[in-house]
Amino acid sequence: MNDFMKISGLCAQIDDNGLPKPILRGLDLEIPKGQVHAIMGPNGSGKSTLSYVLAGRDDYEVTDGSVAFDGQDLLAMSPDERAAAGVFLAFQSPVELPGVNNANFLRTAVNAVRRARGEDELDAVAFLKTVRAETKRLHMSDEMLKRNVNVGFSGGEKKRNEVLQMRMLAPKFAILDETDSGLDIDALRVVADGVNSLRGPDFSALVITHHQRLLDYIQPDRVHVMAKGRIIHSGGPEVARQLEAQGYAKYLEAAA
Amino acid sequence: MSSGAIAKKTETRALQSFLKRAGKSAALPVLKSEGLPHRGIEAWHYTSLRVLEDLDFAEATPLGEVDAQELLRNLVPDLTDGPRVVFVNGFFMPSLSSLPAGVTVVEREAVSAETHPLTVLNAALGRGGVRFHVPEGVDAGNLAIVSLSSAEHPISTHLRHEIALAPGARLTLLEIHAGQGTYLSNPVLRFDVSKAASVRHVKLQADSDTSFHLAFVEGNVAEEGTYDSFTLTLGGRLARHEVRCAMRGLHGNVHVNAAQILDGERHADLTSRITHAAPHCNSRQTVKNVITDAAHAVFQGKIEVERIAQKTDGYQMNQALLLSDRAQIDSKPELEIYADDVKCSHGATIGALDDEQLFYLRSRGIPEIEAKAILVRAFLGDALDLIVDEGLRSWLDARVDAWWAKQVN
Numbered sequence: 001m002n003d004f005m006k007i008s009g010l011c012a013q014i015d016d017n018g019l020p021k022p023i024l025r026g027l028d029l030e031i032p033k034g035q036v037h038a039i040m041g042p043n044g045s046g047k048s049t050l051s052y053v054l055a056g057r058d059d060y061e062v063t064d065g066s067v068a069f070d071g072q073d074l075l076a077m078s079p080d081e082r083a084a085a086g087v088f089l090a091f092q093s094p095v096e097l098p099g100v101n102n103a104n105f106l107r108t109a110v111n112a113v114r115r116a117r118g119e120d121e122l123d124a125v126a127f128l129k130t131v132r133a134e135t136k137r138l139h140m141s142d143e144m145l146k147r148n149v150n151v152g153f154s155g156g157e158k159k160r161n162e163v164l165q166m167r168m169l170a171p172k173f174a175i176l177d178e179t180d181s182g183l184d185i186d187a188l189r190v191v192a193d194g195v196n197s198l199r200g201p202d203f204s205a206l207v208i209t210h211h212q213r214l215l216d217y218i219q220p221d222r223v224h225v226m227a228k229g230r231i232i233h234s235g236g237p238e239v240a241r242q243l244e245a246q247g248y249a250k251y252l253e254a255a256a
Numbered sequence: 257m258s259s260g261a262i263a264k265k266t267e268t269r270a271l272q273s274f275l276k277r278a279g280k281s282a283a284l285p286v287l288k289s290e291g292l293p294h295r296g297i298e299a300w301h302y303t304s305l306r307v308l309e310d311l312d313f314a315e316a317t318p319l320g321e322v323d324a325q326e327l328l329r330n331l332v333p334d335l336t337d338g339p340r341v342v343f344v345n346g347f348f349m350p351s352l353s354s355l356p357a358g359v360t361v362v363e364r365e366a367v368s369a370e371t372h373p374l375t376v377l378n379a380a381l382g383r384g385g386v387r388f389h390v391p392e393g394v395d396a397g398n399l400a401i402v403s404l405s406s407a408e409h410p411i412s413t414h415l416r417h418e419i420a421l422a423p424g425a426r427l428t429l430l431e432i433h434a435g436q437g438t439y440l441s442n443p444v445l446r447f448d449v450s451k452a453a454s455v456r457h458v459k460l461q462a463d464s465d466t467s468f469h470l471a472f473v474e475g476n477v478a479e480e481g482t483y484d485s486f487t488l489t490l491g492g493r494l495a496r497h498e499v500r501c502a503m504r505g506l507h508g509n510v511h512v513n514a515a516q517i518l519d520g521e522r523h524a525d526l527t528s529r530i531t532h533a534a535p536h537c538n539s540r541q542t543v544k545n546v547i548t549d550a551a552h553a554v555f556q557g558k559i560e561v562e563r564i565a566q567k568t569d570g571y572q573m574n575q576a577l578l579l580s581d582r583a584q585i586d587s588k589p590e591l592e593i594y595a596d597d598v599k600c601s602h603g604a605t606i607g608a609l610d611d612e613q614l615f616y617l618r619s620r621g622i623p624e625i626e627a628k629a630i631l632v633r634a635f636l637g638d639a640l641d642l643i644v645d646e647g648l649r650s651w652l653d654a655r656v657d658a659w660w661a662k663q664v665n
């Protein structure tokens with residue numbers, strides 16, 4: 001199926017102190033099943049907005065266009081329905097949840113998604129076993145499970161916690177919004193392995209990054225350049241290397 | 257205040273019904289001259305008794321044993337075995353109770369002069385209540401005082417409990433209020449905490465949707481003594497939990513923590529006055545309000561530090577989470593400090609659920625209502641976690657969860 005994730009003419013705006021501010025301006029993007037694509041683009045081009053719109057954040061108003069996901073109208077679904085359907089967003093800035101225990105949160109999420117998918121819920125023992133294996137893989141201490149969600153986590157710990165959630169929720173389509181920023185090289189490897197080991201015919205991802213470095217570890221099938229709310233260029237992995245060497249100027253001029 | 261306003265107050269049906277029943281009580285003249293509290297009194301500015309003024313509150317009648325047992329089972333199905341005193345419609349129910357040594361129940365007792373409107377009403381109409389003296393050095397464990405009401409027409413009950421702890425004594429008191437129908441519950445609870453004694457007072461107010469709850473708690477804490485309390489307000493059409501607690505010896509501790517969780521058109525008021533009357537005492541107060549629909553919460557918290565009370569350490573925090581546009585809170589923190597070497601901090605916040613947090617939870621597959629429940633529970637956490645007794649804490653937790661489940665349906 002080629003329109004596994006198909007974004008067509010997507011326009012979205014936000015209310016900026018009473019004035020509508022268009023951010024996505026007719027964005028087209030297709031990510032076939034089993035592929036990993038990357039988006040690169042200058043700050044402010046709307047990358048995070050795209051990820052929020054796909055995850056269902058309702059501060060952004062979609063004014064035009066459509067998103068088909070796995071045969072469904074993604075934009076008609078609530079955020080939790082999207083998660084159950086297999087969409088996952090690793091946030092650029094994960095929020096802190098004071099008073100919410102990380103392990104409880106994760107178990108509630110996993111079981112909510114399992115329930116919605118018609119799977120059995122995990123009991124405490126099964127959950128703990130699974131989550132321990134995952135924290136180990138991501139080099140996270142079990143102590144992080146006992147803390148409140150993201151509270152007092154370093155930037156790197158927050159990003160790992162996102163990847164942990166992604167792995168526990170077994171998505172079909174993951175969006176990683178600058179998951180590499182703030183990571184040292186070791187952490188980057190661990191996170192990349194966390195993504196790569198999910199790769200297969202039933203897992204697709206959209207990796208948003210500023211750095212070629214991440215794409216050395218997570219090799220994308222295609223790279224898209226985004227500017228001013230649109231995809232202005234698409235190509236193979238070589239695009240990332242060109243961008244790293246030459247910057248965005250060439251593409252921005254061509255698109256202007 | 258015009259005399260016209262007072263005259264009008266004495267004309268209310270509710271007051272007339274109380275006066276008629278008060279008989280020859282020593283408190284009758286005061287009740288007659290002062291009437292019921294009204295908004296013209298500063299301390300009652302935010303809480304109006306208007307909703308009950310037109311009701312005729314009759315003397316309650318006792319319930320048969322079988323009915324009482326069923327009422328208890330229905331209203332407090334989660335009550336664990338253990339020492340307890342059960343009242344139904346203000347009447348002591350020996351067959352439902354299990355009294356530990358030292359606990360007596362008095363039927364009717366002359367009370368000394370009262371001045372506070374809620375204690376005056378209680379004294380005028382009271383039928384007695386629990387007397388518990390915990391002897392020196394004794395840990396009395398847990399005691400539950402359960403006050404249930406079942407009213408077919410409006411009734412009122414006015415229990416008065418007096419708890420005294422001798423030096424070094426300890427007690428955990430669980431106070432439970434629940435009922436059905438329209439009634440007024442007007443309990444008065446007095447604690448006398450001697451040197452190095454400690455009382456933990458946990459209260460669940462789960463009265464009926466059409467009831468009125470006007471409670472007054474008074475505590476006196478001696479040197480090194482502790483009065484540690486938590487009140488969970490879940491019920492009542494209109495409720496006020498008023499506390500006055502004074503630390504009268506060195507190194508005393510008073511904790512007046514609470515959560516008020518309100519839906520529908522409920523009105524709940526937590527009013528407290530914590531007095532530091534000796535040096536080196538600690539007071540702590542965390543009050544959380546979760547308010548939805550068109551409910552209205554009131555917090556009035558006063559901390560008084562007398563001139564002598566140097567090295568006072570006082571902390572007060574009042575927070576409200578408004579879950580609807582029509583939800584309201586009036587918050588009035590007050591510090592009155594006459595000593596110069598003290599540490600007192602207080603704060604108040606009012607807010608809604610955080611959209612970003614809600615979205616984060618939902619993006620992980622958690623349905624909206626469950627996500628909200630998680631955030632509300634997290635909000636209440638700082639307060640509920642202050643309940644020292646783990647069993648009681650999870651017992652109240654379950655009540656909060658049940659409240660939430662009711663909102664969803």
Ligand SMILES: Nc1ncnc2c1ncn2[C@@H]1O[C@H](COP(=O)(O)OP(=O)(O)O)[C@@H](O)[C@H]1O
Binds near residue numbers: 041
């Ligand atoms: N909540 C918001 N209010 C106002 N402007 C916003 C909001 N969110 C994003 N924007 C604006 O939209 C543009 C795109 O932002 P964003 O999607 O975060 O870009 P990127 O992730 O590519 O850096 C920026 O100009 C940003 O300031």
Ligand SMILES: [Mg+2]
Binds near residue numbers: 049
């Ligand atoms: Mg961004």
